[in-house]
Amino acid sequence: MATDNQSLRGFIEDLERALPAEVLRIKDPVNQNFEMTSTIMELDRLNKSPVVIFENVAGFDMPVVTNTAANRGLLARCLNTSVKELPSVFRERCQNYIPPEIVPRGAWDEIVLEGDDIDLTKLPIPLQFSVDAAPYITAGQVTARDPETGIDTTGFHRLMLKGKNRLGISLHSRRRMFEFHRRAEARGENLPAAIVLGVHPLHYMGSMVYAYPPNVRKFDIIGGLFGEPYRLARCGIADLEVPANAEIIIEGEILANVHEPEGPFGEFTGYASYRSTQNVFVVKRIRMQRKAYFHSITAGMARDHILISCITREGEILNALRRNIPNVKEVHVPHTTCGAFLAIVSIKKVSEGEAKMAMLSTLGTELYTKSVIVVDDDVNIFDMDDVMWAVATRSRAEKDIMMVPGVKSAIIDPTSDPKNFTITKWGIDATAPLDEKFAERLTISEEHRSRALEILSRAKVI
Numbered sequence: 001m002a003t004d005n006q007s008l009r010g011f012i013e014d015l016e017r018a019l020p021a022e023v024l025r026i027k028d029p030v031n032q033n034f035e036m037t038s039t040i041m042e043l044d045r046l047n048k049s050p051v052v053i054f055e056n057v058a059g060f061d062m063p064v065v066t067n068t069a070a071n072r073g074l075l076a077r078c079l080n081t082s083v084k085e086l087p088s089v090f091r092e093r094c095q096n097y098i099p100p101e102i103v104p105r106g107a108w109d110e111i112v113l114e115g116d117d118i119d120l121t122k123l124p125i126p127l128q129f130s131v132d133a134a135p136y137i138t139a140g141q142v143t144a145r146d147p148e149t150g151i152d153t154t155g156f157h158r159l160m161l162k163g164k165n166r167l168g169i170s171l172h173s174r175r176r177m178f179e180f181h182r183r184a185e186a187r188g189e190n191l192p193a194a195i196v197l198g199v200h201p202l203h204y205m206g207s208m209v210y211a212y213p214p215n216v217r218k219f220d221i222i223g224g225l226f227g228e229p230y231r232l233a234r235c236g237i238a239d240l241e242v243p244a245n246a247e248i249i250i251e252g253e254i255l256a257n258v259h260e261p262e263g264p265f266g267e268f269t270g271y272a273s274y275r276s277t278q279n280v281f282v283v284k285r286i287r288m289q290r291k292a293y294f295h296s297i298t299a300g301m302a303r304d305h306i307l308i309s310c311i312t313r314e315g316e317i318l319n320a321l322r323r324n325i326p327n328v329k330e331v332h333v334p335h336t337t338c339g340a341f342l343a344i345v346s347i348k349k350v351s352e353g354e355a356k357m358a359m360l361s362t363l364g365t366e367l368y369t370k371s372v373i374v375v376d377d378d379v380n381i382f383d384m385d386d387v388m389w390a391v392a393t394r395s396r397a398e399k400d401i402m403m404v405p406g407v408k409s410a411i412i413d414p415t416s417d418p419k420n421f422t423i424t425k426w427g428i429d430a431t432a433p434l435d436e437k438f439a440e441r442l443t444i445s446e447e448h449r450s451r452a453l454e455i456l457s458r459a460k461v462i
């Protein structure tokens with residue numbers, strides 16, 4: 001039987017068939033501690049981003065799959081588009097809500113572990129950085145329902161291994177899950193939740209969407225990305241529905257009014273993060289496929305951790321800007337600024353003040369994006385050299401730098417206020433003024449560029 005096209009294993013099989021160089025199977029034994037993370041970090045340094053399967057993790061039978069979302073080309077392929085069009089296609093598709101289909105049984109129903117058989121330490125959970133307090137489940141899509149409306153959500157939350165059936169969880173991004181837990185707690189109830197491990201990159205992508213109406217399920221958005229209903233099955237905790245072809249399901253609840261130390265953990269900021277909401281997840285049952293893959297996201301500043309944040313923010317900011325400023329061209333959220341903190345916007349400016357409007361809209365899109373640079377459309381926003389040239393030559397500090405103090409920000413941004421987690425957001429207008437004759441940019445024609453390449457090629461330089 002063909003493997004499900006919406007599953008992690010379907011994604012891997014399809015890649016192995018179509019683009020075998022994009023799947024790296026490591027057969028050498030690797031240690032659970034540090035070795036998987038350092039291997040992926042070295043691949044990042046070499047600018048290589050295959051999906052990596054560690055087949056032999058010492059002491060475990062289960063292979064570990066990582067780096068499934070580290071490559072713009074492969075993510076564009078999932079949406080059947082080009083790298084250039086990826087943010088635009090993403091933003092269009094994720095507004096085309098398609099409700100899920102509920103199937104009778106999940107593929108993860110093959111092995112069911114309950115009571116004393118529950119033992120998270122038997123999973124090959126990597127210890128990623130020397131600062132990490134414990135091994136962390138990093139690819140856990142946590143699903144729960146709003147105790148008031150019944151609408152569910154799905155999103156990644158770091159999960160610290162604390163014992164055979166106990167995990168620390170941090171809800172620091174303060175979006176749906178944080179609010180659902182707060183609402184359950186206000187009623188004095190635990191929040192029933194399921195951790196889903198081993199999902200397709202389009203689930204990863206759809207789960208990172210943040211601007212959508214409250215009555216829409218993230219599973220409707222993920223369906224939009226697939227272009228067909230996402231197949232879910234009911235698992236055994238409350239009436240939660242989870243992807244039918246996920247690898248592993250961990251059912252349980254996030255406790256009300258219980259806080260325990262959680263962290264530090266090597267975060268996407270490139271720092272050890274000690275800030276956490278310090279919640280606790282207690283496991284009631286584990287279910288998995290017979291030959292399950294353990295999915296892990298390489299943490300820290302690995303592309304696997306950050307790239308989807310870049311793309312989803314690019315899409316969301318484009319969405320927000322295009323409503324008001326039709327001449328916005330492109331948006332880039334660079335990996336080097338943690339896939340969150342800086343956005344670069346290019347516009348074809350037709351009247352003064354548009355760059356400032358774009359700055360305000362971008363900064364208001366969500367809490368993480370705290371800085372923005374707006375440039376003219378002759379600047380390549382995917383080339384930081386070009387962007388910094390525009391900042392250096394087209395902005396004047398006294399009129400082009402904007403600061404907005406006291407704005408809600410990311411808890412784990414090390415520069416946010418340690419008590420109330422606010423920050424000063426800023427923007428730089430690096431567009432040339434329209435109303436005066438501005439300096440003329442130097443250019444070299446395409447003809448002369450090709451001629452130069454011929455000369456260099458004959459001189460054996462390239």
Ligand SMILES: Cc1cc2nc3c(=O)[nH]c(=O)nc-3n(C[C@H](O)[C@H](O)[C@H](O)COP(=O)(O)O)c2cc1C
Binds near residue numbers: 153156171174178209
């Ligand atoms: C790999 C990865 C790990 C993440 N870990 C956390 C986390 O530990 N806590 C958190 O609040 N958000 C985390 N996030 C961000 C949330 O998953 C994201 O904000 C999501 O949209 C929240 O979904 P929600 O609206 O269902 O809460 C993580 C994102 C990624 C890509």
